[in-house]
Amino acid sequence: MRYAIALATLLVIISGTNRMSAAAAAPEPVRVSIWPENKAPIGDGTFETAEVPITIHLPAPEAATGAAMVICPGGGYGGLMEGPEGHGIAKWLNDHGIAGIVLKYRLPKGRYRVPLLDAQRAIRVVRSRAAEWKIDPKRIGIIGFSAGGHLASTAETHFDAGDEKSADPIDRLSCRPDFAVLVYPVITMGEKTHGGSRKNLMGPTPSPETIDLMSNEKQVTDKTPPTFLTHAKTDSVVPVEHSRMFHEELKKHGVKTEYMEFDQGTHGYNGYKGKEWDAWQEACIKWVKALEQK
Numbered sequence: 001m002r003y004a005i006a007l008a009t010l011l012v013i014i015s016g017t018n019r020m021s022a023a024a025a026a027p028e029p030v031r032v033s034i035w036p037e038n039k040a041p042i043g044d045g046t047f048e049t050a051e052v053p054i055t056i057h058l059p060a061p062e063a064a065t066g067a068a069m070v071i072c073p074g075g076g077y078g079g080l081m082e083g084p085e086g087h088g089i090a091k092w093l094n095d096h097g098i099a100g101i102v103l104k105y106r107l108p109k110g111r112y113r114v115p116l117l118d119a120q121r122a123i124r125v126v127r128s129r130a131a132e133w134k135i136d137p138k139r140i141g142i143i144g145f146s147a148g149g150h151l152a153s154t155a156e157t158h159f160d161a162g163d164e165k166s167a168d169p170i171d172r173l174s175c176r177p178d179f180a181v182l183v184y185p186v187i188t189m190g191e192k193t194h195g196g197s198r199k200n201l202m203g204p205t206p207s208p209e210t211i212d213l214m215s216n217e218k219q220v221t222d223k224t225p226p227t228f229l230t231h232a233k234t235d236s237v238v239p240v241e242h243s244r245m246f247h248e249e250l251k252k253h254g255v256k257t258e259y260m261e262f263d264q265g266t267h268g269y270n271g272y273k274g275k276e277w278d279a280w281q282e283a284c285i286k287w288v289k290a291l292e293q294k
Contacts, residue, residue: 026094029087030056034121040106043113050106054125057090057100058133066136066239067292069181070122072155074146077115077200078110084272085145085183096285099135101126105151110203112214119155120175128170139292141179141225146198146238146267149185150216153246156180156227157219166216179291180227181284184235184267187242188215188277194238220249226256228287230263230280258287274290 031053035041040050042253058064071093073085080086082102089099105118125141130137144152159176166172186194189202202210212218226232227250227254243259250257265276 001182003020021052023054023222027058029090030058032056032125034125034258041117043117052106052121053104054122055090055102056133057087057094057102059097059099061134063094063097064099064134065097065158065292066134067097067139067141067288068126068130068133068135068139069093069143070119070126070155070166070177071100071102072105072119072142072144072148072151073102074144074148076194076196077147077150078196079107079189080104081145081148084268085148088272089143089145092281096288098288099133099172109202110200110207112210115151115201116154117156119151120159123155123175123177124170126174126223127173139178141181141288142174142177143181143183144185145183147186147194147201148213149182150187150197150201153175153185153187153216153227154214154219156225157216157221161291170188172189176223179225179288181288182227182229182243182246183270183280184231185229185242185246186238187217187246190215192239194242198271214277217245217249220246220253222253222255222257224250224255226291228258228260228263228284230260230284232262232267232269232276234262235267237267241254254293260282 034052038051039047041047071089073081075081086102093100103122105115107112126140127137142155143154156177161174162172164172186197189198228244231240233240247259260280262276269277
């Protein structure tokens with residue numbers, strides 16, 4: 001009799017644990033193309049056929065905070081580090097109740113407007129489906145790494161409120177991110193730029209006007225959203241001055257900003273692991289949660 005009762009109790013516990021595990025499981029990621037019929041604009045009035053997908057990683061429903069982040073992997077504008085700086089980041093965000101939307105943006109090949117158009121459209125698409133994905137349309141941020149950090153900083157300094165006359169309801173929505181996180185980002189296209197990113201983005205001989213336009217430290221205003229940055233002094237790929245100059249411009253314009261600089265650490269923070277990697281992630285989550293409390 002005691003054995004039967006114990007067995008029944010154990011089965012109830014196991015059943016309850018299984019139900020809780022199922023309830024806590026995050027939904028399977030969903031892939032969505034952002035441009036209708038894969039007709040993607042170049043930025044000069046022409047279009048190309050290109051699938052530009054976002055992959056939506058949603059947290060478990062009971063853990064969701066309503067916040068979301070569009071994720072821009074790095075790769076020097078010549079490739080995309082979709083694993084560690086994309087889907088891996090989405091899963092980390094999910095662990096903290098934040099939706100992670102990985103953007104597979106087009107590589108520019110000298111067409112500097114192309115990645116920005118994709119990032120702007122991704123933000124609009126997420127806003128348009130916020131109710132469906134249980135996202136707060138006023139808490140959609142953007143996060144970028146290295147050249148993806150340049151794209152994220154471009155999105156937060158080059159945005160519009162939407163075209164209210166557009167036939168496409170998605171284009172009527174704002175593409176301004178509500179906050180931004182920049183991890184060892186490329187910022188300037190000027191003197192201290194990352195040469196590979198600049199060449200891939202703008203071609204070998206960009207005009208001075210284009211260089212200034214894409215040097216995002218020169219594009220900060222008081223409308224730029226709150227921004228968290230992190231960089232290592234010893235980064236030998238993208239100089240630490242990129243983050244420093246952007247942080248200083250944000251402060252000058254009264255924009256809420258936090259900057260976490262490390263004395264040691266490589267570009268990519270030692271293979272996306274170790275004390276620097278863990279430290280910036282912990283600080284970033286605290287910063288995002290503090291924004292949510294405002």
